Amino acid sequence: MRTRDENKRMAICQKALKMIVEKGFDGLSMQKLAKAAGVSPATIYIYFKDRDDLIVQLWTEEMEKMFSITLKDFDPAMPFDEGLKVQWMNRAKYFMDNPVSMHFMEQIKYSPYHHLTIKHLNNTFVTTMGEFAHNAIRNKELVRLPLEVYWSVAFAPLYQLVKFHMSGRGLRGGAEKFVLDEKIMNQTLSLVLKALKP
Template sequence: MRLRDENKELAIREKALEMIVKEGFDGLSMQKLAKAAGVSPATIYIYFKDRDDLIMQIFETENARMADITLDGFDPEMHFEEGLRIQWMNRARYCLENPERMHFMEQIRYSPFHERLQGASKSTFIHAMRTWAQHAIARGELVPLPMEVYWSVAFAPLYQLVKFHMSRQGLPGSKKFTLDEPIMNQTLELVIKALTP
């Protein structure tokens, strides 16, 4: 029996994530991954059952990392505006500091893996979000909305700004776009107005 080597496992995960971002899920083969990670194909199977298991484990790790960063300094008992502001700053930090990981999470979202991974969302994260939203509604700080509508209004503007920033371009025909604190605060104020009674 071969022993697990954390450094090798991490190298395999990182190379797999990099390959998926560059070439999509179809571009990830165990042979190519082994070569890129500097290991034998057999070594990959010490850590992962198969290609799908590897992808799902990468997602679970990244999903937990993203949840931890999003919840940094956040308390479900916070008032709505303060809690939303902290989440925006944390989510923006995660995306801007981890563009490749953000892209991977987007790819999962729009792939057949997403449905299979629905239950993998960190339950403490989901619980914190629900508790915070329910308390904000009970205090009259948040308009009652279906969660999909709430999420679209609350966070889609932030993610679109991040995408503009990362591409260094705004809309076609506009000049270079940079997401800075004043733009983020201005957008956040509009979102808060839209969501509060």
């Protein structure tokens, strides 16, 4: 018997991501995707049950990549300053290296597919992050806060900076471009730490 060609699957996934990010979910047509990936439409249905399954699988894979890179060199028992810095650097690196992936995940977040994803969500990540915050509170390195408040103050600014960087155009009027470099990251991180320390 013939075996599956993992290159075909990869081509399909890669082109699908590209199409969704460039043209929205509207723009993901199975026939156009087939053409872009160099396969027959029917071939897509060998690897994916249907259009929705393709999207969910895409999301799952991108999410897992993101998680594993984010947790690199991280340990929830780390001192708070150090752990938060590792998190910031890992996340920033992931998003800067994978702009298409980030765009896709943001797109999913406000689409009807969001409902499909929350069931499949990997719990380890959220648990690890919670553990980290609780440790920090216990060690008096972090003010006592609802987890959502902590998360909002600790990470939302980073995500916003990355989005400014990606969009090219920050808040300046003209041609001036906002570039998220290490200096600005450290500057912002120190503000966030100032807010969160007891």
